[in-house]
Amino acid sequence: MESYLEVAEKLYSSLYSRNKLSSKSNNWLNLLIRELKKEIVGTNIQLKFNHIYFRQGFKNETEIKFLSLDISLIPNCENKYEFILWLAGFIEKITAGGRKAPPAIKLNIPSEFIYLKYLSKTSKEWESKNKAEILSGFNSREFHDNYKRYKNFI
Numbered sequence: 001m002e003s004y005l006e007v008a009e010k011l012y013s014s015l016y017s018r019n020k021l022s023s024k025s026n027n028w029l030n031l032l033i034r035e036l037k038k039e040i041v042g043t044n045i046q047l048k049f050n051h052i053y054f055r056q057g058f059k060n061e062t063e064i065k066f067l068s069l070d071i072s073l074i075p076n077c078e079n080k081y082e083f084i085l086w087l088a089g090f091i092e093k094i095t096a097g098g099r100k101a102p103p104a105i106k107l108n109i110p111s112e113f114i115y116l117k118y119l120s121k122t123s124k125e126w127e128s129k130n131k132a133e134i135l136s137g138f139n140s141r142e143f144h145d146n147y148k149r150y151k152n153f154i
Contacts, residue, residue, distance in 0.1 A: 003098045007039055008087035012080065021077035036091065045097040052094065 015021050015035065021028050033052050040046070075082045092098070137143060 003043070003045065004088040004092045004095075005084065007036070007043075007045070007091055008084045010039060011035055011091075012077075012084050012087060016077065016080075032087075033094075036095075040095070043097075045091075045095050048094055048096050 011032065015028065015032065020031055037047065073086070075086050077083050
C-alpha cells in the first residue's frame with residue numbers, strides 16, 4: 001500500500017497544482033489514467049487493463065463493471081488526505097504489482113524451538129492469581145449489594 005500512496009501523492013500534487021481536478025469527474029478521471037500510465041513507467045506496478053476510458057455520465061458501464069469500482073464515492077479534491085487515500089485505493093484496484101507483503105515470521109522459526117513448557121508455567125501462575133482475584137470480587141460486600149439491588153431486573 002505504501003507504493004500506491006506514494007504514486008497517489010505524486011499524482012494528486014501534479015494534477016492539483018495544474019488545476020486539472022474539477023467537479024466533472026469523467027474529464028479528470030481519463031486524465032488521471034493517462035498521468036498514472038506515465039507515473040508508473042519504470043516501476044513494478046502495471047495496469048491490469050490497457051484501455052480504461054470513462055464515458056460521459058457513466059451511462060455505458062460495460063467497461064466499469066469488470067473493474068467493480070464505485071465512482072460515486074469520490075471525495076472532494078479539496079480534502080487532500082481523504083482524496084489521496086481514495087486515489088491510492090483506486091490505483092490498487094486498477095493495477096497489479098507493487099510491494100509484496102513480507103513472508104510470515106512463523107515460517108522462519110525452526111521446529112526445535114518449543115516454548116510450551118515455559119508458557120504452561122506462566123499460565124498456571126497467572127491463572128491461580130486471577131482465580132483468587134475473581135473469587136474475592138464475587139465474595140465482596142459491594143457485589144452482593146449490587147446483586148440484590150438488580151436481582152429483580154434479570
